[in-house]
Amino acid sequence: xxxxxxxxxxxxxxxxxxxxxxxxxxxxxxxxxxxxxxxxxxxxxxxxxxxxxxxxxxxxxxxxxxxxxxxxxxxxxxxxxxxxxxxxxxxxxxxxxxxxxxxxxxxxxxxxxxxxxxxxxxxxxxxxxxxxxxxxxxxxxxxxxxxxxxxxxxxxxxxxxxxxxxxxxxxxxxxxxxxxxxxxxxxxxxxxxxxxxxxxxxxxxxxxxxxxxxxxxxxxxxxxxxxxxxxxxxxxxxxxxxxxxxxxxxxxxxxxxxxxxxxxxxxxxxxxxxxxxxxxxxxxxxxxxxxxxxxxxxxxxxxxxxxxxxxxxxxxxxxxxxxxxxxxxxxxxxxxxxxxxxxxxxxxxxxxxxxxxxxxxxxxxxxxxxxxxxxxxxxxxxxxxxxxxxxxxxxxxxxxxxxxx
Amino acid sequence: xxxxxxxxxxxxxxxxxxxxxxxxxxxxxxxxxxxxxxxxxxxxxxxxxxxxxxxxxxxxxxxxxxxxxxxxxxxxxxxxxxxxxxxxxxxxxxxxxxxxxxxxxxxxxxxxxxxxxxxxxxxxxxxxxxxxxxxxxxxxxxxxxxxxxxxxxxxxxxxxxxxxxxxxxxxxxxxxxxxxxxxxxxxxxxxxxxxxxxxxxxxxxxxxxxxxxxxxxxxxx
Numbered sequence: 001x002x003x004x005x006x007x008x009x010x011x012x013x014x015x016x017x018x019x020x021x022x023x024x025x026x027x028x029x030x031x032x033x034x035x036x037x038x039x040x041x042x043x044x045x046x047x048x049x050x051x052x053x054x055x056x057x058x059x060x061x062x063x064x065x066x067x068x069x070x071x072x073x074x075x076x077x078x079x080x081x082x083x084x085x086x087x088x089x090x091x092x093x094x095x096x097x098x099x100x101x102x103x104x105x106x107x108x109x110x111x112x113x114x115x116x117x118x119x120x121x122x123x124x125x126x127x128x129x130x131x132x133x134x135x136x137x138x139x140x141x142x143x144x145x146x147x148x149x150x151x152x153x154x155x156x157x158x159x160x161x162x163x164x165x166x167x168x169x170x171x172x173x174x175x176x177x178x179x180x181x182x183x184x185x186x187x188x189x190x191x192x193x194x195x196x197x198x199x200x201x202x203x204x205x206x207x208x209x210x211x212x213x214x215x216x217x218x219x220x221x222x223x224x225x226x227x228x229x230x231x232x233x234x235x236x237x238x239x240x241x242x243x244x245x246x247x248x249x250x251x252x253x254x255x256x257x258x259x260x261x262x263x264x265x266x267x268x269x270x271x272x273x274x275x276x277x278x279x280x281x282x283x284x285x286x287x288x289x290x291x292x293x294x295x296x297x298x299x300x301x302x303x304x305x306x307x308x309x310x311x312x313x314x315x316x317x318x319x320x321x322x323x324x325x326x327x328x329x330x331x332x333x334x335x336x337x338x339x340x341x342x343x344x345x346x347x348x349x350x351x352x353x354x355x356x357x358x359x360x361x362x363x364x365x366x367x368x369x370x371x372x373x374x375x376x377x378x379x380x381x382x383x384x385x386x387x388x389x390x391x392x393x394x395x396x397x398x399x400x401x402x403x404x405x
Numbered sequence: 406x407x408x409x410x411x412x413x414x415x416x417x418x419x420x421x422x423x424x425x426x427x428x429x430x431x432x433x434x435x436x437x438x439x440x441x442x443x444x445x446x447x448x449x450x451x452x453x454x455x456x457x458x459x460x461x462x463x464x465x466x467x468x469x470x471x472x473x474x475x476x477x478x479x480x481x482x483x484x485x486x487x488x489x490x491x492x493x494x495x496x497x498x499x500x501x502x503x504x505x506x507x508x509x510x511x512x513x514x515x516x517x518x519x520x521x522x523x524x525x526x527x528x529x530x531x532x533x534x535x536x537x538x539x540x541x542x543x544x545x546x547x548x549x550x551x552x553x554x555x556x557x558x559x560x561x562x563x564x565x566x567x568x569x570x571x572x573x574x575x576x577x578x579x580x581x582x583x584x585x586x587x588x589x590x591x592x593x594x595x596x597x598x599x600x601x602x603x604x605x606x607x608x609x610x611x612x613x614x615x616x617x618x619x620x621x622x623x624x625x626x
Contacts, residue, residue: 001502013424020423021416028409187408284413313550320554325612331557337438339500340431347427 004302005341011298012344014291019351025182026358033181033362034237039142045198046076046118050110051128055086057243062095064131069138076119079128080110088128107194108210108217115204123201125218129243130195131159136238140198143233150203150230151222152238153180153189154196155363159241165251168382169244171374174363175356181236187280189232190289191219196240203230214268216261223269226281252389259393266290293390300387352379428503435501442497442510445490450513452483453520473532480524481536481568487518488563488572511545512579519583522573526603537623538571539563540600542593545576551610555597558613562620570620602626 047065051058058079065077077097081089083104092099102113115123122144126132136154143152155177161170183189192199197218204210207224210217222232245251266289273290275282314328321328356375357367365371459476491514498507525538541559543552556574563572575584577596587593591606599607599616602623607616 005502012427013420016424017416017420020420021412024412024416024419025409028412185409186412187410280408280410316550317553320550320610321557323612324554324558324610325614326554326558326561331561337496337500339434340428340502343430343434344424344427347423 004305007298008302008341009344011295011302012348014295015348016351018288019348019355022179022182023355023358025185026178026362029182029185030362033178036139036235036237037142037145039145041138042071042074042141043122043144044074044076044120045070045122045124045137045141046078046114046120046201047124047126048111048114048118049077049079049092049126049128050082050107050114051079051084051088051092052082052104052107052110053084053086054088054128055084055091057129058088059091059095061126061128061131062092062097064134065126066095066097067134068132068136069134074120075137078114078117080114082107082110106212108212108214111217112209112212115201115209118201121201122198123204124196124198125192125194126196126240127194127242130156130240131242132196132240133238136196136235136240137198139238140196140235143235144198144200146231148229148231149200149233150225150228151192151197151199152233152235153192153198154234154238154240155181155236156193156195157239157241158244161244163246164377165248166244166246167374168378169251171360171365171378172382173244174365175359177234177236178359178363181234184234186284187231188285188288189234190222190226190285191216192222192225192232194218195242196238199225200230203228211268214261214264215257216265219262220265220268223265223281223285226285227269227272227278229279255386255389256393256396259389260396262289262293263393263397266293296387296390300391349379432503435503438497438501439507439510442490442494442507445493446510446513446517449483449487449490449517452486453517456480456483456524457520473528473534476528477532477534477536477568480521480528481571484521484525484571484573487514487521488574490514491518491574508579511576512581515575515579515581515584518573518575519581522571522575525571525573535624536569536571537566537620538573538600538602539620540603541572541574542577542587542596542598542600543574544578544596546578549596552597555599555610558611558616559599561613562616565617566620569624 049058049061049065054061062077062079068075079092079097079099081092081099081101083102089099089101100113100117102110111125122141124137132154140152140154143149156173157177158166158170158173161167180189180191199221203225204221207221207228209221211220211224214220225232245254266286269286272278272282273286278286318328321331353375356379360371360375361367456476456479459472459479491511494507494511494514498511501507522538522540525536528534529536529538539559539562541556543556559572559574563570575587577584577588577593591598591600593606593608595608597608597610599611601607601619605619605623607619
């Protein structure tokens, strides 16, 4: 075995470990995944909608928030217009909610400002291009009955997936929501996404609000809540639909922002990695998040290495074959003899399919022949883009380029 | 809700069991290949001894009338078999990850090939046979692309000439005394090197046309 073989074995084992962990958590909890704890209704909630140039979406979002199945007297809606250059402010005001306009300062700054104005004990965040279901709030609130809960997040799904990219993202979002619920069972929900998340206001104040320097303030705030010994819960039954990028360019930019923000967050909390004193946060959340990035890079590295060495071999063979007067296409042999890597490869690929099918079926997706094709496209070309994105993110960070929100 | 932290070590135990099963299946595949190579070797070892005894028998009794035809055919079939097995060992060596190295088996096969070569020289003299002996000397540990191409060219020529050409590939660096003697005798310092009918020495990558010409020359001489 050479060193690439050893790297592959380590890579295969870690991937297998996480797959088994998720499957185990799924089979233990599959019957009650969508159920919420019982609790008293309905504490005062302030929903903050940060908006920047959202004239196309803001009215519909406000209407959806107003349609929450929640006593109107306990529901406060605050739109923070983050210095929009379009008619966001005008359209928001027409919906009859409180609209505050401030100088543009980014989403985290808008959320921090909104928190200072919020009157509720629970502060909710709803992105201006996201549309929660009417029962979502009631499905999330009971989690706060437990005193240590600092935040509760929801199942983010893609709104009106029409083109193929949106369909792939729809699949991805379903799997992410399911995976996040599974992480909840080990106290490891590591993000409170912007489309719909609730926070205990005093917890937010205690940790100092959202970090305005981090591109993914929704990941970073969850990490600080964990560090402050709060738990973050996932309400899988609370659904919110959000607009996913329709073009590859927009998708790439969004993911670049997520990756850079994720790396910034790791950098900020790196001292907690594998530290027992931080509990599950230091022993699992930070390592899990970091290992995912490392595994992704190793996978890409192995692929690039094997691909380039094979390509170089073939180029050299073709050159000498041509010199020796034979046609290289006729003679280059690719033999297939199964070995341990074939066995582990088939095992890994098979488990990935099972994982996908279980996840999608749990989330209510019907498995049709088209879904099978989509799953293949998701597993092979789509997921392959992620390590490339990471490389781009590292490069961006190294080059100190500012990523726009 | 109670946190299910036991899932971490349970997942570790299950994934370790699944992983070890995968490794075990891999080891079984590797061992199966090693056993296959060893079994083939045993069969061929007997065949070589039989061929050597046949040569000795007919040399002793000087009766070549019923000997040459079958002996040449048998030698040829044996040559093809040894060659195929050699290629198989090369392939298995590349894919085997856990089984012990096949270097021992490889050396045994080289000894068989050497015996076969000497047999082929002897048969040629005894029976006045018309085939051409092509000995291909290459590096086992530091195989180059040129050698890969040369081997392909020689295979092609072997397919073209059939029984008229005996192809004997021998690695130069497996620490076999007889090969060290051959290296000294022919002054071989580089690989690939080709010996045609023990007379012509060609060093470096040779083109198919040039080798074809040399084989025809040797055949007609």
